[in-house]
Amino acid sequence: xxxxxxxxxxxxxSINDDVADSIISLLSPRKISKGTxxxxxxxxxxxxxxxxxxxxxxxxxxxxxxxxxLSFAPKEKWIGDQLSMIRAEPSMFxxxxxxxxxxxxxxxxxxxxxxAVYNNFHQVCIIExxxxxxLMQKRILYLQGVFGDERxxxxxxxxxxxxxxxxxxxxxxxxxxxxxxxxxxxGKLAGTNIYSKEN
Amino acid sequence: xxxxxxxxxxxxxSINDDVADSIISLLSPRKISKGTxxxxxxxxxxxxxxxxxxxxxxxxxxxxxxxxxLSFAPKEKWIGDQLSMIRAEPSMFxxxxxxxxxxxxxxxxxxxxxxAVYNNFHQVCIIExxxxxxLMQKRILYLQGVFGDERxxxxxxxxxxxxxxxxxxxxxxxxxxxxxxxxxxxGKLAGTNIYSKEN
DNA sequence: CGAGCGCTTGATTGAGTTCAAAAATCGTGG
DNA sequence: CCACGATTTTTGAACTCAATCAAGCGCTCG
Numbered sequence: 001x002x003x004x005x006x007x008x009x010x011x012x013x014s015i016n017d018d019v020a021d022s023i024i025s026l027l028s029p030r031k032i033s034k035g036t037x038x039x040x041x042x043x044x045x046x047x048x049x050x051x052x053x054x055x056x057x058x059x060x061x062x063x064x065x066x067x068x069x070l071s072f073a074p075k076e077k078w079i080g081d082q083l084s085m086i087r088a089e090p091s092m093f094x095x096x097x098x099x100x101x102x103x104x105x106x107x108x109x110x111x112x113x114x115x116a117v118y119n120n121f122h123q124v125c126i127i128e129x130x131x132x133x134x135l136m137q138k139r140i141l142y143l144q145g146v147f148g149d150e151r152x153x154x155x156x157x158x159x160x161x162x163x164x165x166x167x168x169x170x171x172x173x174x175x176x177x178x179x180x181x182x183x184x185x186x187g188k189l190a191g192t193n194i195y196s197k198e199n
Numbered sequence: 200x201x202x203x204x205x206x207x208x209x210x211x212x213s214i215n216d217d218v219a220d221s222i223i224s225l226l227s228p229r230k231i232s233k234g235t236x237x238x239x240x241x242x243x244x245x246x247x248x249x250x251x252x253x254x255x256x257x258x259x260x261x262x263x264x265x266x267x268x269l270s271f272a273p274k275e276k277w278i279g280d281q282l283s284m285i286r287a288e289p290s291m292f293x294x295x296x297x298x299x300x301x302x303x304x305x306x307x308x309x310x311x312x313x314x315a316v317y318n319n320f321h322q323v324c325i326i327e328x329x330x331x332x333x334l335m336q337k338r339i340l341y342l343q344g345v346f347g348d349e350r351x352x353x354x355x356x357x358x359x360x361x362x363x364x365x366x367x368x369x370x371x372x373x374x375x376x377x378x379x380x381x382x383x384x385x386g387k388l389a390g391t392n393i394y395s396k397e398n
Numbered sequence: 399c400g401a402g403c404g405c406t407t408g409a410t411t412g413a414g415t416t417c418a419a420a421a422a423t424c425g426t427g428g
Numbered sequence: 429c430c431a432c433g434a435t436t437t438t439t440g441a442a443c444t445c446a447a448t449c450a451a452g453c454g455c456t457c458g
Contacts (some may be wrong), residue, residue: 060340060345062345062346068343068345070336070339070340082329083329083330083333086326086329092333092336092337093336122321122322122324122325125321125325126321126324126325126328129328129329129332130281130282130328132332133328133331133335134282134291136332136336137291137292137335138291139339140269140338140339140342141269141291143339143342143343143375144267144342144375146259146261146267147261167403167404167405168404169404176339176342176343176344177446177447178446178447178448179404179405179406180405180407180446180447180448181445181447182405183405183406183407184406184407184446186405186406187406187407366435366436366437367436367437368437376414376415377414377415377416378436378437378438379414379415379416379438379439380413380414380415381437382437382439383414383439385437385438386438386439
């Protein structure tokens with residue numbers, strides 16, 4: 001588990017072995033099984049987490065008990081409510097594992113200590129946040145119907161791996177449509193796209 | 200213009216006069232009139248901007264020519280496509296002024312030089328980005344209908360000043376509904392709320 | 399093998415959109 | 429300060445798309 005993480009660190013941040021070890025020593029590795037809840041909306045988050053393998057999601061449950069997925073975090077993505085952690089405020093959403101996953105937990109002190117260990121840390125954070133922000137902006141535009149039906153296709157492109165691993169109803173929840181509607185969209189697309197049916 | 204900006208810097212970041220001057224010297228102040236376009240979607244953004252007074256908005260125009268507002272930046276907020284600037288990629292949205300405004304433009308070098316001038320700069324950036332991110336997350340949930348009709352009320356609370364200054368159709372565009380629908384919602388609420396009608 | 403879960407499909411319904419037109423508001427110049 | 433045109437908001441009616449309800453199918457796993 002640590003080894004794949006190291007490989008990732010080398011590739012992404014071009015650091016040496018010692019630094020990688022220092023970083024890992026600041027994190028708590030954990031293996032969690034599908035369905036494990038790491039954060040419940042309203043609780044104060046005490047860490048954010050980096051996903052080494054598998055997939056987590058953040059979501060909100062409304063008063064009718066319906067689940068709305070805010071984001072997925074597959075391999076090599078961060079997920080968590082950092083504001084909740086920093087300010088000790090109740091978090092806005094819940095987080096759980098949609099697959100058996102390996103994660104590294106980063107508590108508040110991780111973010112305080114990291115700049116000393118890896119001095120580009122803040123810049124890297126900012127870039128990753130900008131990317132995440134753009135994803136959110138894109139989602140808002142999709143939800144506002146800017147691009148029409150293409151949101152499903154875009155999801156398939158953005159997360160080709162997830163699209164095959166996750167159940168349809170989760171994708172529907174992420175896209176903000178009902179599972180029936182997604183099923184109909186898929187049906188329509190299957191008629192259009194020669195690659196989607198193999199008979 | 201510079202003076203109100205300084206007052207803001209003092210209040211928010213508790214820095215001294217010299218540092219404030221240094222910061223201002225890294226920015227380009229500009230007065231822009233209502234309707235001025237600072238960035239057009241598809242162009243590469245060469246700066247992001249801090250709004251000292253007035254209000255800007257970011258928005259996307261779809262193929263039918265319809266405008267979808269992504270965010271407003273009133274007084275003391277940042278707005279821009281930083282990823283577009285950093286990576287010299289086409290920006291996803293346009294930016295214009297919805298009122299006569301005073302802004303400070305920050306080009307790429309601003310972000311490179313700031314850490315030397317004000318060493319908490321990155322932390323401050325990260326906090327502001329986290330707040331902006333939370334706003335976006337909230338919007339996604341609203342668009343997914345998690346909180347029902349309350350999205351309009353929430354907007355009134357979050358931006359009480361904007362709510363009275365901006366035309367309704369812009370608020371509708373931000374909320375992702377048609378102006379007619381917003382008008383009807385307002386009508387319904389006016390019957391409920393004794394403060395909304397003064398006769 | 400049967401129970402449960404997820405996916406699909408059909409029929410119905412309703413919230414929100416569009417179209418159209420009237421009413422209200424704003425801004426500008428006489 | 430009023431009048432006029434332009435813009436914005438409201439209201440009504442028809443319509444549309446996606447949600448919901450409901451039923452059936454297929455797969456997997458105990």
